[in-house]
Amino acid sequence: MNLETLLTLLAIVIIGWYLSFLASRLDRLHHRVETSWATLDSFLQQRAALAQQIVAESNLDPATAYLISTSAISARKANIIERSAAESVLSESLKLVQNSAQDNSLELPSELLVELSDITNKVKMAINIHLEAVNATRNVRSKIFIRLFRLAGKAPLPVRYEFEDDSL
Amino acid sequence: MRKIRIGMVCPYGWDTPGGVQTHMKDLAEYLIGEGHYVSVLAPISDEISVHENYVVNAGKPISIPMNGSVARVLFGPIASSRAKQWIASGDFDLLHLHEPAIPSLSLLACSAAEGPLVGTFHVSTSKKKAIYAIGPILEPIVEKLTARIAVSELARSTLKDHFDTDAVVIPNGIDGQKYANAQIIDEYYSKNTIGFMGRFEEPRKGLQVLLDSLAIVSRFIPDAKVLIAGPGDSQAILKEINPQLRERIKFIGRLSDDQKASFLKSVPIYVAPNTGGESFGIILTEALSAGTAVIASDIPAFKSTLENGEIGALFKNEDSADLARVIVSLLRDEERRKELATKGRLSAQKYDWQVVAEQIESVYEMAIAGGQRVTLSSENKFWSRR
Numbered sequence: 001m002n003l004e005t006l007l008t009l010l011a012i013v014i015i016g017w018y019l020s021f022l023a024s025r026l027d028r029l030h031h032r033v034e035t036s037w038a039t040l041d042s043f044l045q046q047r048a049a050l051a052q053q054i055v056a057e058s059n060l061d062p063a064t065a066y067l068i069s070t071s072a073i074s075a076r077k078a079n080i081i082e083r084s085a086a087e088s089v090l091s092e093s094l095k096l097v098q099n100s101a102q103d104n105s106l107e108l109p110s111e112l113l114v115e116l117s118d119i120t121n122k123v124k125m126a127i128n129i130h131l132e133a134v135n136a137t138r139n140v141r142s143k144i145f146i147r148l149f150r151l152a153g154k155a156p157l158p159v160r161y162e163f164e165d166d167s168l
Numbered sequence: 169m170r171k172i173r174i175g176m177v178c179p180y181g182w183d184t185p186g187g188v189q190t191h192m193k194d195l196a197e198y199l200i201g202e203g204h205y206v207s208v209l210a211p212i213s214d215e216i217s218v219h220e221n222y223v224v225n226a227g228k229p230i231s232i233p234m235n236g237s238v239a240r241v242l243f244g245p246i247a248s249s250r251a252k253q254w255i256a257s258g259d260f261d262l263l264h265l266h267e268p269a270i271p272s273l274s275l276l277a278c279s280a281a282e283g284p285l286v287g288t289f290h291v292s293t294s295k296k297k298a299i300y301a302i303g304p305i306l307e308p309i310v311e312k313l314t315a316r317i318a319v320s321e322l323a324r325s326t327l328k329d330h331f332d333t334d335a336v337v338i339p340n341g342i343d344g345q346k347y348a349n350a351q352i353i354d355e356y357y358s359k360n361t362i363g364f365m366g367r368f369e370e371p372r373k374g375l376q377v378l379l380d381s382l383a384i385v386s387r388f389i390p391d392a393k394v395l396i397a398g399p400g401d402s403q404a405i406l407k408e409i410n411p412q413l414r415e416r417i418k419f420i421g422r423l424s425d426d427q428k429a430s431f432l433k434s435v436p437i438y439v440a441p442n443t444g445g446e447s448f449g450i451i452l453t454e455a456l457s458a459g460t461a462v463i464a465s466d467i468p469a470f471k472s473t474l475e476n477g478e479i480g481a482l483f484k485n486e487d488s489a490d491l492a493r494v495i496v497s498l499l500r501d502e503e504r505r506k507e508l509a510t511k512g513r514l515s516a517q518k519y520d521w522q523v524v525a526e527q528i529e530s531v532y533e534m535a536i537a538g539g540q541r542v543t544l545s546s547e548n549k550f551w552s553r554r
Contacts, residue, residue, distance in 0.1 A: 025308050028282070032314065035538030042537070121527075125336055125534055129315050132334055136311045139332070 029137040040126040058108040084161040172261040178210035179272035181229040181240035211242035260542040283542040284535040287313040314535040320448040341524035347458035350429035363435030369400040374441030380488035433458040440464040456512035461505040479512040
């Protein structure tokens with residue numbers, strides 16, 4: 001075996017190692033996106049359920065109550081494309097509740113209010129974590145080697161949701 | 169939150185004093201008090217001096233210059249295999265890595281582990297070149313973190329600039345009660361005393377700015393005094409200074425924790441003239457929770473901690489004339505001083521451990537929500553899975 005074949009073999013091994021490194025890195029990121037989305041989704045569901053409970057147990061004026069319950073329902077039913085828009089409407093209308101709770105014009109069991117601010121913070125954090133994972137994944141997927149060798153396989157490109165009002 | 173097994177990794181020597189170590193110690197003890205299991209992996213130079221039974225020794229740290237001072241860190245193949253062993257035998261639900269983006273034990277643990285990983289970034293630096301050079305190596309490791317915490321807005325923007333990632337801001341916690349309930353000691357109190365604390369020999373702590381301003385202040389307020397706490401050679405400073413001012417300056421040396429709280433509570437005004445290199449300024453929040461009026465230089469870290477001057481007075485960085493102006497106006501205006509102190513104490517409540525640790529716990533909750541546990545990444549290569 002001459003030197004050239006040896007070098008070629010070595011190059012192939014190194015490229016192969018690098019590709020497998022990239023693939024496992026990408027695989028891990030896809031996994032992270034999936035779990036962070038699952039977490040975010042479950043918090044969003046909880047928040048919608050809480051919103052409906054707040055409507056039921058408070059003396060909100062009919063207009064606000066209507067707004068919150070319709071936005072909660074549409075957030076729960078929204079498909080993946082409409083989701084972020086629907087959730088943003090719900091966040092906006094829940095802010096109304098928190099504002100009117102501050103000037104004491106609202107009769108609401110205090111544990112619901114505590115729960116609301118708790119879940120609002122958690123949703124914000126989960127959004128932050130999810131967007132983080134999505135951005136990292138998209139960055140890695142745009143790398144030339146990954147595109148060239150189709151290392152992403154059939155995994156769909158993660159969607160970057162726009163949750164403007166809720167980001168930290 | 170359910171009780172979980174948490175592994176924490178300390179980048180710096182556990183038995184050398186420092187902000188990160190203090191933060192981790194308080195956090196670990198809070199979490200243990202909450203009923204979680206906590207194990208801390210840390211470099212230790214002298215095992216006898218470590219009394220905490222939750223700390224696991226990873227080996228002796230070495231000193232390397234970093235970010236303007238000397239850091240005692242640990243890395244290398246032996247440390248790496250110790251970290252792996254610790255991860256494998258710990259059976260953790262979650263790893264919390266402190267400062268994972270510097271060459272340290274945290275970085276090794278981060279690269280060896282997989283699963284729910286939380287990273288806390290303490291430092292803020294503007295040294296772009298160094299980070300750019302190692303960025304491509306760090307990127308695949310840092311991106312494994314499930315959730316990132318930055319201790320200040322400044323640390324967050326450093327992270328944004330250098331790694332293009334975002335983080336949740338959770339400040340360092342303090343024991344607010346201790347400062348609020350500290351005893352007032354007459355030795356530290358007189359009507360026109362100005363307090364300063366820190367390693368005053370380091371130029372970036374800005375003692376010189378304060379001493380320069382004292383000459384102006386003393387013209388307006390004849391009995392103004394400066395009380396300086398902290399370790400260092402006071403004679404060298406006194407020799408340099410104008411003899412007429414000497415009697416206005418008093419060094420009281422290094423203080424114990426309780427003395428420190430009393431000091432901050434007793435002085436009517438606390439001044440932090442630091443000229444830079446700060447990320448958060450925990451001393452400010454401590455002084456604020458003691459209910460003391462605070463004056464600080466307008467460097468970004470202090471500006472954000474003092475909420476743009478809402479809860480403490482700011483002066484132009486390195487400008488002793490401006491500092492003198494602020495000190496004189498505050499010493500003369502007791503109303504304003506009280507107002508600042510009250511606002512400050514209220515605002516400092518958000519740095520209390522109770523509040524801060526709860527926020528950290530909810531990050532943990534978020535990270536483990538996926539239901540995974542911490543594993544070694546070597547057991548988890550994608551071809552051996554499924």
